[in-house]
Amino acid sequence: MIQAVLVMNTQGKPRLAKFYDFQPVEKQQELIRSVFSVICSRAENVSDFVDTESIFGQDTRLVYKHFATLYFAVVFDSSENELAMLDLIQVFVETLDKCFKNVCELDVVFNYSKIHTVLDEIVFGGQVLEVSSTEVMKAIEEISKLETTSNAINLVPKSVSGWGTR
Template identity: 25%
Template sequence: MVNRQGQTRLSRYYTPVELSRRAVLEADVVRCCLTRKKDQVTSCLPNELSVYELVHNFVEVLDKYFSRVVSLDIMFNLDRVHIILDEMIQNGHIVETNKSRVLAPLTALDKMADS
């Protein structure tokens, strides 16, 4: 996830990548997205519809957990956002889209923290 200023707010790598290389890769992705042509709807390489659905579902899960998520929720609760992402995607593959199942580990953690 990148904000409108091009700053990375959330990233996940499924193979080891050095920190210096990550910055270069993320800058390349942002540059690619910002320089796309006007008639180009997206910069996605795989099935665009599935990518849209995944992003939309991820935002819906974040909204459900944070009650109208904003970027500050992501910045200050990065561990929880990573848990959500890890429940949805494992090893680069979508494994779960059901919102209740995705949020189950966080619900259990929150219950433990409250007691």
């Protein structure tokens, strides 16, 4: 099971933190700091796989990938495959690139809800739902259409639409 998905900038500021098992906010912040300290202390020529038993408890692993000014990290247990988790990060980043045309840190900061929607289409409740960037984009486009339709309906005055009349 996936325990957490983290996106941090190169200064260690969390831009996205999604924990799939309950952690108090203080514990979440401590875990984010610990993960960042492990990631930033590693040389660039070593693997992106880290044993995190000292941080998250027994039988946990961390996979991360560095893209531009962001670190994308996934914390998971032994029921998940390390290479599959690395591929999951790639799918997440590819999907964000499709949404934002070369995603950057500001896209993550200013489009927080859309980033969460993308992540929820890929991982939900700590389980992987979809690994195809194309399929995730189809779902995101459908959600956008529904939001647009919903917003358009809300803009029509009730007296014109017939809603709210007896």
